Amino acid sequence: MAPQHSPRQLFNASLHSPHGRLLSLHRPQVMGILNLTPDSFFADSRVASERDLLTRAEAMLTAGAAVLDLGAYSTRPGADDISAEEETRRLLPAVAALRREFPQAFLSADTFRAAVAEAAVHAGADLVNDVGGGTLDPQMFATVGRLRVPYVLMHLRGTPRTMSKLTHYEDDLVLTLLRYFRDGVAALRQAGVVDIVLDPGFGFAKTAAQSHELLRRLSELQMLDLPVLAALSRKRMVYGPLGLGPETALNGTTALHMVALQGGARLLRAHDVAEAQQTIELFAHTFPMAE
Numbered sequence: 001m002a003p004q005h006s007p008r009q010l011f012n013a014s015l016h017s018p019h020g021r022l023l024s025l026h027r028p029q030v031m032g033i034l035n036l037t038p039d040s041f042f043a044d045s046r047v048a049s050e051r052d053l054l055t056r057a058e059a060m061l062t063a064g065a066a067v068l069d070l071g072a073y074s075t076r077p078g079a080d081d082i083s084a085e086e087e088t089r090r091l092l093p094a095v096a097a098l099r100r101e102f103p104q105a106f107l108s109a110d111t112f113r114a115a116v117a118e119a120a121v122h123a124g125a126d127l128v129n130d131v132g133g134g135t136l137d138p139q140m141f142a143t144v145g146r147l148r149v150p151y152v153l154m155h156l157r158g159t160p161r162t163m164s165k166l167t168h169y170e171d172d173l174v175l176t177l178l179r180y181f182r183d184g185v186a187a188l189r190q191a192g193v194v195d196i197v198l199d200p201g202f203g204f205a206k207t208a209a210q211s212h213e214l215l216r217r218l219s220e221l222q223m224l225d226l227p228v229l230a231a232l233s234r235k236r237m238v239y240g241p242l243g244l245g246p247e248t249a250l251n252g253t254t255a256l257h258m259v260a261l262q263g264g265a266r267l268l269r270a271h272d273v274a275e276a277q278q279t280i281e282l283f284a285h286t287f288p289m290a291e
Helices: 050-063 084-101 114-123 140-147 173-191 208-216 218-224 250-262 273-286
Strands: 014-016 022-024 029-035 067-071 106-110 127-130 151-154 196-199 267-270
Touching (some): 050 273, 067 084, 084 106, 114 127, 127 140, 140 173, 218 250, 250 273
Parallel strands (some): 067 106, 127 151, 151 196
């Protein structure tokens, strides 16, 4: 069945920062990736210094990024585990520097640890992007509820180090995700979280074939009536079928970004902001959205 493209069927929402900033998702937006880790899977995304961070952030914001996503813990397969203290040491100075230089920027803290998330929000972060979906830290839901901060609920099985062995699903893949999100959203609402974004977790406890199935059926997640984030930039599901590597996966990423937009994605988490923004512009021209 072809994706539905009617503007009336596309989700409209806004995310409200506890610091007073507003992120409108009336139309799709780009979340730029800033990796504060020395071992991110895409080497060109690694931030080497504060100057490098500010230069990259300015370029992303100029190119149209609505959100800057800061991650200080690498979740790539085989990455080293680091302590919460080390993650905090990497993350907080970056949040503080960006908040100082770009006071209106909407900042996201990419962490699965509640204590790190809380410290980042106190430092000025506007959103918590949790790859664990609350499964890796039982205090996460209560923490984001107390902070009244928008939250990205991602689907994951196991941990980033065990997920590659947990790709067998007894039930239909999308049905499994719908149940997971239903239960997670209910728990988040109980904890007092108001603004929730869903991330199906492309590549996390999913084979490349499963990730492509999920992308093909992304519109089915719209029944949950929440905005969806698509994080597939330069991932194996993009470069694997092409026989390439992350460094040469920009064109493939752009192609799959368009598919994600057709499936109803409201946020594209991307290494290459200008290209993702251009994809959104062309999508909006092809499928005009009501204001």
